[in-house]
Amino acid sequence: MAKWGEGDPRWIVEERPDATNVNNWHWTEKNAGPWSQDKFKELFSNLKINSDIADIQVVEVEKCEGEASANNRKGKLIFFYEWNLHLKWKGTSDSGKKYSGTFKIPNISEENEVSEFDITVSLKDEDDDEASKIKKILQTNGVATVRSQLGRYITELKQEFTKGMILPKKDEIKPDKVVNHSSGFNKTKVNMQPIHSEKKQDGVKLDVTTIKDTQKFQCTAKEFYDAMTRIEMVTAFTHGPVKLDLFKNGRFELFGGNISGEFLEFEPGKKIVQTWRYNQWPSWHHSTVTLDIDEKSDHTEVTLTQKGVPCAEAEVTKGNWQRYYWDSMKQTFGFGSFIH
Template structure:
């Protein structure tokens, strides 16, 4: 990892002739959501489960809600997915004339759970002897078939979206003309994004030897948790690593430093008031050299939630919108999704 305030030599574009994702160091991402929704629907449309003269069939895919992404970080492939799936099924016992009906619910298919541990709920629409027998069949036999189909989706997800995420290194392409694979891009407006930032003239910063136009942003959010829980989530290294989905360096004490998102976000703690306030000097690596902003995070616990106000001064003016969006996406939304402190906001 780079020293605090210094760039990482692995980001130097000359290491690859095309100046793209040097040594696969950048976080790159493919959106697998549309493909996944379509693939899940196709895998279960008219899917049949037969055994011992009992026949059941999925007749309708009611809901496929969620998201999936394929990511490359430091040459390592990482897949994130979270799905809620609801389906209708019918079944017939030997000699049964009128089919029984029911529903299948998969409340949480995600990378956090092994496939064998994925919950599959089976319900029936009416209470008859035949329906109860078919429900038991779906529970004992049908769930295994459903898990196998989900396994097919996960296998194909990894195969389909591994393509092009790991780019060849310098030695692999030195004499080749290469183009970036379709669908692969450094995350737009992300803290992990490598950009070329040119200083702009307005406010004089003598420490930089240049002038930087700066502005202030504020972010307001409510979390469904106690103040100490969200405070811990942003000050304990193991919890920060969980919601940033990567290793971090963090010393949550006055004067302690922090480095997040591969060192792209770094700074030091100026003040900490447990469960009430965090004050930081805060910098994005691609800002003008040596330029830091000032971040104040206030926590106020209410009756059934905690309100958080983030005030950041000294943000380069041309980075205002991107920085705001990244607080919402890579801090707030990711924290909510990881720890269950509220619905995940898109």
């Protein structure tokens, strides 16, 4: 049985409060329904809608029916939600006349994008020109404001329950810091001590090389790209805390800080370019990783090109990509292996 800091992270025996289901490897589920109902009340209470002819606000959630849950199966986070909302709004025109009505959203679910949610507007006593103008505002500015809040609900749902589904480790520190625990990149097994070929007064020169690898995944190009760039998916296949900022020069830290770098370029579903370094390398040395993503008719082909890898560590680094990235992603997300 593996000791803490050795072997496959899923089979590590560690000291923890509940001593069971490390990293929620087995199927776990959390009911997000009560949290969601409270969140809807928070998002749609006294919500102002921009208008230059009336003071309009969503005042309350009149009806909230449905359910939501967060699930973890072998480190893969899956969110289910299905809601039918009626939101009550009220408004007072510049002339002092009062109006009221509802927004109805019957199809809030993970199967649709926020932009695809069907939102209808009702208005009582719409028998005058002023009422018609207000309804047009509700159908434009009002619907846009409601969509924005629904987007916040989905984002905050995932943020809230992602934290709960990846269980804390023995020495977990504050959430805004990367947990400094041993990872799959084990110092004893990996033996990635940098080899210095030439010492200079102001630095160290390394003998470096380029490694290349091509992998096939049973998924779409978008699914692979998401697995490498969405923090909840990266957290799932690396089995530990992650820091990741997906913008140009945004930083990332994986495997307890053992791997770090910056995003240099990204094209959704096509390419990812990043600096990449192992923490045992000299602090000034980074390699450059390029992932070219090519979707075929029945699979997605990914080509890894990593420039600037210390020569003495090239084979080990390539093996770690295979074990801790490719194999883990295939097992975690069901991307599978192809047999020809």
